[in-house]
Amino acid sequence: MSSPSTAQSLPASASEEPAITIRNITKMFKRHKSHEGILALRDVSLDIGKNKFVSLVGPSGCGKTTLLRMLNGLIRPDEGEILVNGQPPAPGPHMGFVFQSFRLLPWRTVHENVAYPLQLNGMDKAEIHERVMRYLDMVGLRKFAESYPTELSGGMKQRVALARALVAEPDILLMDEPFAALDAQTREFMQFELMKIWHQRKAVVVFVTHSVDEAVLLSDEIVMLRPRPGQVSEVLTVDLPHPRWDYDARARPEFVELRRHLWESIKEMVAADPQSEFFNREGKTERSAAED
Ligand SMILES: Nc1ncnc2c1ncn2[C@@H]1O[C@H](COP(=O)(O)OP(=O)(O)O)[C@@H](O)[C@H]1O
Numbered sequence: 403m404s405s406p407s408t409a410q411s412l413p414a415s416a417s418e419e420p421a422i423t424i425r426n427i428t429k430m431f432k433r434h435k436s437h438e439g440i441l442a443l444r445d446v447s448l449d450i451g452k453n454k455f456v457s458l459v460g461p462s463g464c465g466k467t468t469l470l471r472m473l474n475g476l477i478r479p480d481e482g483e484i485l486v487n488g489q490p491p492a493p494g495p496h497m498g499f500v501f502q503s504f505r506l507l508p509w510r511t512v513h514e515n516v517a518y519p520l521q522l523n524g525m526d527k528a529e530i531h532e533r534v535m536r537y538l539d540m541v542g543l544r545k546f547a548e549s550y551p552t553e554l555s556g557g558m559k560q561r562v563a564l565a566r567a568l569v570a571e572p573d574i575l576l577m578d579e580p581f582a583a584l585d586a587q588t589r590e591f592m593q594f595e596l597m598k599i600w601h602q603r604k605a606v607v608v609f610v611t612h613s614v615d616e617a618v619l620l621s622d623e624i625v626m627l628r629p630r631p632g633q634v635s636e637v638l639t640v641d642l643p644h645p646r647w648d649y650d651a652r653a654r655p656e657f658v659e660l661r662r663h664l665w666e667s668i669k670e671m672v673a674a675d676p677q678s679e680f681f682n683r684e685g686k687t688e689r690s691a692a693e694d
Pocket residue numbers: 431432440441442460461462463464465466467468469632
């Protein structure tokens with residue numbers, strides 16, 4: 403061992419190496435017309451294992467999106483280090499990104515939207531077509547290949563966005579509240595769709611959600627962040643067996659207990675945050691707070 407200081411923070415064998423290593427990340431955003439910045443993340447460290455489905459949850463403004471954008475290499479930390487498969491993060495075909503807003507190109511058909519990342523990679527036409535159709539099949543949209551985004555429902559658009567993120571076969575999939583814009587029923591279908599796709603084609607998924615229910619249903623691990631400054635508050639393991647569409651996971655006592663714990667913790671954080679509109683309102687349930 404030539405370097406005991408680095409060896410300490412690394413796992414014992416190469417096979418156990420995490421896919422994503424986040425070490426002591428700090429990120430400050432500058433504010434217009436103010437000398438004071440916003441400390442979006444402070445000293446965040448996290449390991450994400452290969453093929454794990456990990457959710458980031460926590461109140462608004464706790465740095466979930468900032469962390470996700472750093473994993474993609476879109477923004478850089480001020481301090482600390484991120485390694486994705488041993489390399490500094492950079493956007494590329496090994497990484498897929500799905501946003502809350504679908505961000506489809508309206509002048510391109512479904513097929514052309516999904517083909518886009520492969521065209522950027524310079525893949526030949528026949529191979530692109532085969533791949534696009536395979537992934538449209540996977541998300542149940544083969545018949546809509548020649549439709550335009552405006553002809554599709556919200557859930558269908560989100561499935562196109564999912565196919566586009568998967569088509570280059572990334573081993574890392576980053577999703578920022580991908581189902582937040584969908585109605586409750588479509589959202590539930592999409593959750594099951596995602597579980598099935600992930601089961602077929604394992605990848606690391608880092609999934610940001612406001613919904614603790616969704617986090618428990620989908621994840622192997624849940625990382626709870628606290629706001630101002632954004633910090634890791636807790637990392638929880640979800641022990642429910644996969645695949646979870648085979649049984650009523652939500653009825654399991656482990657599910658109910660985890661959801662309760664997460665929701666109680668978020669409520670406490672929000673009530674303790676002077677910048678939240680729900681400051682000092684502990685004791686209120688979600689419903690009574692929303693009805694005010
Ligand atoms: N580009 C930016 N410029 C200035 N402040 C930002 C920027 N992006 C995020 N922030 C601030 O950083 C904090 C974390 O934001 P974000 O990562 O979007 O939180 P979340 O996704 O958990 O709601 C918030 O206080 C937000 O206002």
